[in-house]
Amino acid sequence: MKRTPRSAPNTPRGKTGTRRLITAVAVIVAALIAPLTLAASASAVTTGNGALVYSPAAGTSFNPEGGKAAGTTYAKMIVLKNSGTSNGTQIVTFDQLVLENGVQVYPIYRSTDNGASWSRIAAIKPSTQFSALTRTAQPSLYETPVQLGTMPAGTLLLSGMIMPADRSSSRLVMYKSLDHGVTWSFVSTVDTGGPATYDPSPTSTTSTVWEPSLAVDANGGLVTYFSDERQKANNVLQAVSYRRSTDGGLTWGAEVNVSAPTNKSDRPGMITVTRLPNGNYIATFEVVNRPSQSNNTAPVYYKISPDGLTWSPASSIGTQITLPNGRSIGSSPEVRWIPTAGNANGMIVVSSKWGLTSAGAIDGGQNFVVNRNQGSGSWEQLPYAVTYDAADTQGGTFAGFAQSFDSSADGKTLYQATNVENLTTTYNDVRVGSIPINATAYEAESASLTDTSLVSQGDAVGGVKVGNINNADSSVRFTVTAATAGTYTMNVRYDNGNGSTSTHNVSVNGGANTALSYPVTPNWGRFAWAQRTVTLTAGSNTITFTKGTGFAELDQIQIYQP
Secondary structure (H helix, E strand, O other): OOOOOOOOOOOOOHHHHHHHHHHHHHHHHHHHHOOOOOOOOOOOOOOOOOOEEEEEOOOOOOOOOOOOOOEEEEEEEEOOOHHHHHHOOOOEEEEEEEEEEEEEEEEEEEEEOOOOOOEEEEEOOOOOOOOOOOOOEEEEEEEEOOEOEEOOOOOEEEEEEOOOOOOOEEEEEEEEEOOOOOEEEEEEEEEEEEOOOOOOOOOOOOOOEEEEEEEEOOOOOOOOOEEOOOOOOHHHOOOEEEEEOOOOOOOOOEEEEOOOOOOOEEEEEEEEEEEEOOOEEEEEEEEOOOEOOEEEEOOOEEEOOEEEEEEEEOOOOOEEEEEOOOOEEEEEEEEEEEEEEEEEEEEEEEOOOOOEEOOOOEOOOEEEEEEEOOOOOOEEEEEOOOOOOOOOOOOOOOOOOOEEEOOOOOOOOOEEOOOOOEEOOOEEEEEEEEEEOOOOOEEEHEHHHHHHHEEEEOHHHEEEEEEEOOOOOOOOEEEEEEOOOOOEEEEEEEEOOOOOOOEEEEEEEEOOEEEEEEOOOOOOOOOOEEEEEEEEEEEEEEEEEEOOOOOOOOEEEEEEOO
């Protein structure tokens, strides 16, 4: 198979050249871990299951592999942080399964108001460079933190896989934008593979290259990570691998494996990589055919590297992400390191399509998982801003598949982009929602409860929510702490499968009751957010929820000042 040119090796250097190289690498590393340049405070679109980015019209979508058309998948987003006055701008793309003049494009949407409203600003059309390759798939977005070749810091990159309509070949390509997503130009082909055919069976003969994503390694090289099915002669069903560029993506070096198990069963894929404050890198990926080929729930695994390049041993699939209660996550993960106030470690955040029980069965999928110690120690749940039909049983088709997220430029808000089932069109819309990063969360099951019941549910944070708040004397009383007196925002995570809007009466510090409305959720167990402003005194406060109209259950509340 013809490969893209390998990057030229470094020329010999004397002592002066070596010192310059060390200085340059130090500057790059410093830039990769430097604190963010903060923009104006970001506000959250938390209620209403986020804001609508794109909704394909009924009857317009195709599915290239047969079955039910999905409309959209692979919702990917980035918040600009290395782009000067444009910092805070949100950019979204996705796999749009709707043809435009007979071909697919990568649509580019932008929000300049913290995700409240969206407009399409561009469309990347790979068939302009490759006339026979009229289909697009699996986009990812990356903003360069440092200059790479001739590309300045703040260059926006899109990588993806393109193919002909008959899916007879696969090609990984990269595009760049120097004006924050308005105009785009082709950079290079990263790699090429065989037909874009999905067959995870051990007898598969496929040779596809899939699912590219980007990062800058510790030595300042641009790295494209991807899935590779071309190593079956070595008993590797599929590997997650990378190619590295030292000239800003114009040429790419030899392929190196991150994880390539040789049992012809484990099938790692959908790799993303992020850098940690201690200089290490973490990669996450799904492993298809686990826990078994007959019970394939694609659990998520991770590996740690000292530089983004060395992932020894390559035959290992690493460590499964598991919560203290034994639950885990599966399918199409994404990982990012996110800064947090008061914790130099920040947090590693991982999204996935679905949750898994301790026995490995698919069960919901409404939470990020978070590690606050750079990959060591335990993982915990963090609620999604936007929820969807994770199991594809309520009308969704690949809802939530290969979703994405990023933090605001001021480090206060976590944005989530995902594709959500639309029961009117039968396709998936793309929506973006957000939750506060540094809110203080209070679990409903830990509140003072009267005439209520604890209800077990895997998607509830901690595995338990409070239900049966059904009677005149039913109450859930939270005790919350405020550092200073003032006005706070309260987010309430609830579910309401009642079929119509319900309410609770809410009282702060024994004051007058006011109604808090809960719009209907698709079922009991599918969470949404309600929001209320509350006035708190310095120190301890009580917030009490009592029966209003209809019925609703409570998982947690979050208290914060925007």
